[in-house]
Amino acid sequence: MTLMTKWRNRLLYVGVVAVVAYCLAPFYWMLVSSLRRTSDIFDTSLFPRRVSLENYRAVFDPSQGFPRALLNSLVVAGVTTVLALLLATFTAYAMARLEFRFKRLVLTLIIATSMFPVVSIVVPLLKLFTDIGWINTYQAMIVPSMSFALPLAVWNLTTFFRQMPDELEHAAMVDGCTRGQAFRKIIVPLAAPGIFTTAIITFIAAWNEFLIALSMTNQPGMQTAPVAISKFSGASQFETPFGSQMAAGVLVTVPLVVMVLLFQRRIVAGLTAGAAK
Amino acid sequence: MAGTKTPPGTAENGPDRVAGGPSSRPTGPTSRRRARTRATTSPARMAALLVSPTLLVLSIVVLYPTLMALQESLYGTKGLDPKTGFIRTSEPFVGLRNYTDILGPAGDRFWNAFWNTSFFTVVTVGAETVIGVAMALIMHRAFRGRALARAGILVPWAVPTAISALLWRWIFNSNGIANAVIGHQILWTTEGFHAKVAVIVAEVWKTAPFIGLLVLAGLQVIPKEVYEAARIDGASAPRQFWHITLPLVKPALLVAVLFRCLDALRMFDLPYILVGAQKNSVETLSMLAQNEASNVRFGPASAYAMLLFLYVFLIALAFVRLLGADLVGGAARGGESRRRRRRMTVPRRAEVTA
Numbered sequence: 001m002t003l004m005t006k007w008r009n010r011l012l013y014v015g016v017v018a019v020v021a022y023c024l025a026p027f028y029w030m031l032v033s034s035l036r037r038t039s040d041i042f043d044t045s046l047f048p049r050r051v052s053l054e055n056y057r058a059v060f061d062p063s064q065g066f067p068r069a070l071l072n073s074l075v076v077a078g079v080t081t082v083l084a085l086l087l088a089t090f091t092a093y094a095m096a097r098l099e100f101r102f103k104r105l106v107l108t109l110i111i112a113t114s115m116f117p118v119v120s121i122v123v124p125l126l127k128l129f130t131d132i133g134w135i136n137t138y139q140a141m142i143v144p145s146m147s148f149a150l151p152l153a154v155w156n157l158t159t160f161f162r163q164m165p166d167e168l169e170h171a172a173m174v175d176g177c178t179r180g181q182a183f184r185k186i187i188v189p190l191a192a193p194g195i196f197t198t199a200i201i202t203f204i205a206a207w208n209e210f211l212i213a214l215s216m217t218n219q220p221g222m223q224t225a226p227v228a229i230s231k232f233s234g235a236s237q238f239e240t241p242f243g244s245q246m247a248a249g250v251l252v253t254v255p256l257v258v259m260v261l262l263f264q265r266r267i268v269a270g271l272t273a274g275a276a277k
Numbered sequence: 278m279a280g281t282k283t284p285p286g287t288a289e290n291g292p293d294r295v296a297g298g299p300s301s302r303p304t305g306p307t308s309r310r311r312a313r314t315r316a317t318t319s320p321a322r323m324a325a326l327l328v329s330p331t332l333l334v335l336s337i338v339v340l341y342p343t344l345m346a347l348q349e350s351l352y353g354t355k356g357l358d359p360k361t362g363f364i365r366t367s368e369p370f371v372g373l374r375n376y377t378d379i380l381g382p383a384g385d386r387f388w389n390a391f392w393n394t395s396f397f398t399v400v401t402v403g404a405e406t407v408i409g410v411a412m413a414l415i416m417h418r419a420f421r422g423r424a425l426a427r428a429g430i431l432v433p434w435a436v437p438t439a440i441s442a443l444l445w446r447w448i449f450n451s452n453g454i455a456n457a458v459i460g461h462q463i464l465w466t467t468e469g470f471h472a473k474v475a476v477i478v479a480e481v482w483k484t485a486p487f488i489g490l491l492v493l494a495g496l497q498v499i500p501k502e503v504y505e506a507a508r509i510d511g512a513s514a515p516r517q518f519w520h521i522t523l524p525l526v527k528p529a530l531l532v533a534v535l536f537r538c539l540d541a542l543r544m545f546d547l548p549y550i551l552v553g554a555q556k557n558s559v560e561t562l563s564m565l566a567q568n569e570a571s572n573v574r575f576g577p578a579s580a581y582a583m584l585l586f587l588y589v590f591l592i593a594l595a596f597v598r599l600l601g602a603d604l605v606g607g608a609a610r611g612g613e614s615r616r617r618r619r620r621m622t623v624p625r626r627a628e629v630t631a
Contacts, residue, residue, distance in 0.1 A: 008418075009421075012415060012418050012419040013419070013421060013422065015415035015419065016415060016416065016419045016421070016422040016423070016425070016426045017422075018415075019412050019415055019416065019426050019429070019430065019489075020422075020425060020426050020429040020430075022412075022482070023429045023430050023432050023433050023486055024429050024432060026433075026441075026444055026445070026448060026482060027432055027433070027436065027444075029444070029447075029448060029454060030440075030444045030447075033447060042452045042453075044454050044457045087330050087331045087334060088331065090327040090328075090330065090331075091327055091328050091330070091331040093327060094323070094324040094327035094328050095328075098320040098321075098323060098324040098327075099320060100320060100321040100324040100325070101321065103324070106328060106332070109332075109335075110331065110332075110335065112593070113335050113339045115536070115539040115589065115593060116339060116586070116589070117542065117543035117562075117563060117582070117585045117586055117589050118543060118545075118563075119543060119545065119562075119563040119566045119567055119582050119585065120342075120343060120346055120566070120582035120583065120585060120586040121338065121339060121342040121343065121346070122567065122570070122582075123346055123349075123566055123567070123569075123570040123575065123578045123579050123582045124342040124343075124345035124346040124349055124575075124579060124582075125342050125345075126570050126571075126575075127345075127349065127570070127575045128342075128345065143337075143338055144338060144342075146334055146335075146338045147335070147338045147339050150331060150334060150335060150338075151335070154331060179323065204435060207437065208437035208438055208439070210437070210438060210439040210545070210546040210549075210550075211545045211546065211563070211567065214549075214567075215567060215570070215571065226437050226439035226440060226546075227439070229439070229440065229443065230439055230442075230443060230550050240446075242447045242450065245443050245447070246443075246444070246447060249436075249440040249443055249444060252437060252440055253435065253436050253437065253440055256435040256436070256437075257432055257435050257436075259435075260428075260431045260432070260434075260435045261428050261431070264424075264427065264428050264431060267431065268427060268431070268490060268494075271487075271490060271491070272490060272491055272493075272494030272529075
């Protein structure tokens with residue numbers, strides 16, 4: 001660790017730069033392109049010739065209905081997250097703290113559902129929702145979204161609950177708390193960071209969902225942001241409005257990126273908790 | 278009462294130990310048994326109470342639709358009349374014809390989608406694993422800039438797949454940056470092998486960092502002493518990698534690869550937006566099923582969806598059975614109790630990553 005250290009460190013530094021560049025370069029390109037004027041959208045310079053917000057104005061053009069799409073996304077992802085967390089908190093607590101028969105089977109089943117191909121539930125549900133008139137409603141997007149959000153939340157929360165020492169709960173119960181009280185007064189406050197992280201991860205998963213939102217809507221007013229952006233129309237039918245697509249992409253992604261950077265440590269812990277067990 | 282309650286962790290073996298103990302006084306057993314049964318049944322009842330809502334919801338949103346799809350896959354299409362929205366009664370029962378059709382000439386589209394799906398899965402997951410492991414190794418060794426790298430690595434993960442597909446569509450535009458960089462005019466998003474390449478590049482960009490993250494977490498739990506011992510024994514760096522790093526990181530890597538495989542098998546957003554629907558060169562099974570369903574051909578769509586489900590299931594089974602991928606954290610049979618004990622004694626490894 002003494003002789004080659006200097007050179008190895010330099011090489012590693014280059015490696016780190018390469019990793020970061022690999023991850024950020026396409027994202028940077030989206031940002032740069034969104035700031036170009038329509039006239040020089042095909043420039044390949046690393047900086048816009050003249051920074052312009054033209055594309056962002058185009059995104060909020062009333063004809064695109066983008067604010068409504070954002071609202072739809074927020075409602076669908078938000079409700080999905082809240083519902084999933086509500087159910088998952090109790091289930092995860094049981095998984096982490098209680099001993100009961102079929103526990104492993106139940107947990108395996110729950111995790112297995114998260115690997116399900118979404119399309120195999122979208123097809124029958126599309127038919128069902130068509131029959132009962134749920135197409136173009138929020139519930140038609142929220143209900144199928146539970147199929148991946150709930151297992152994700154259960155899994156994440158289970159690992160978080162497992163990380164908390166049993167002793168705290170036992171102490172509370174020795175002091176006369178019931179199990180329910182111990183859960184409410186000790187576990188939930190202590191698990192708040194874990195619950196919060198799980199909420200972020202679940203929200204991002206629901207926010208990024210595309211197949212369900214695409215299949216269950218056919219009116220522009222009910223589309224979520226990713227679907228709406230993918231259907232942005234240009235001035236003419238043959239012109240793809242890349243500029244405003246990039247601008248809208250930045251708008252949809254930046255909140256997530258900021259959230260991810262702020263809670264980086266927690267999210268990494270949450271994402272890797274299952275794998276590194 | 279509170280004093281006799283058995284802590285949940287020991288509830289299993291607690292009673293036996295008490296029964297075999299020396300304190301079996303004549304008055305003891307009855308009261309103790311009552312306490313014992315309460316201690317063992319009440320967590321079970323509570324668990325049932327806590328778990329059943331989740332199971333109920335999952336039955337409604339996953340199990341029920343799957344059974345519906347299974348049933349639906351036995352029915353044909355209603356013909357070419359797109360006007361009638363209410364179909365259930367008038368769809369003819371065709372038995373297994375939707376399935377047997379894929380063996381005939383009508384199955385061309387299915388097999389094309391099947392091979393596309395398999396090809397994408399094998400190539401993207403392979404490339405992701407190599408790049409991801411390389412990223413993890415770099416980040417694990419680096420001390421300066423590790424935080425920056427870990428933050429950066431999360432960005433592709435956070436970008437919605439649909440948005441990343443649009444971004445890559447822009448990059449792969451005929452006048453876009455990709456062609457400017459390589460100095461050729463390739464129409465990436467038109468039919469042909471290059472469309473596959475475009476999809477693969479975009480997919481690998483988004484998901485390799487994810488594997489890197491999971492592998493990094495696996496690397497961080499390997500004790501330093503193992504490497505020191507190997508170095509003292511004169512093991513070269515490649516040997517250390519093959520004989521220490523890789524085997525020890527294998528559990529984390531296997532889970533990551535399994536997840537990625539299953540995710541790649543249901544790939545939809547990326548080819549759909551990057552290249553488009555009904556494009557032979559990139560149509561996956563998910564796209565095929567969705568396309569059929571959106572054309573009100575629910576029977577064939579359900580059959581394709583069921584076949585995809587079966588495919589995913591078999592791959593997952595193969596991972597768990599053949600490679601011993603461990604999803605639940607010790608779910609493999611046999612070593613169950615041993616692993617569980619180990620999990621309890623080893624302090625939370627995930628915390629190491631935080």
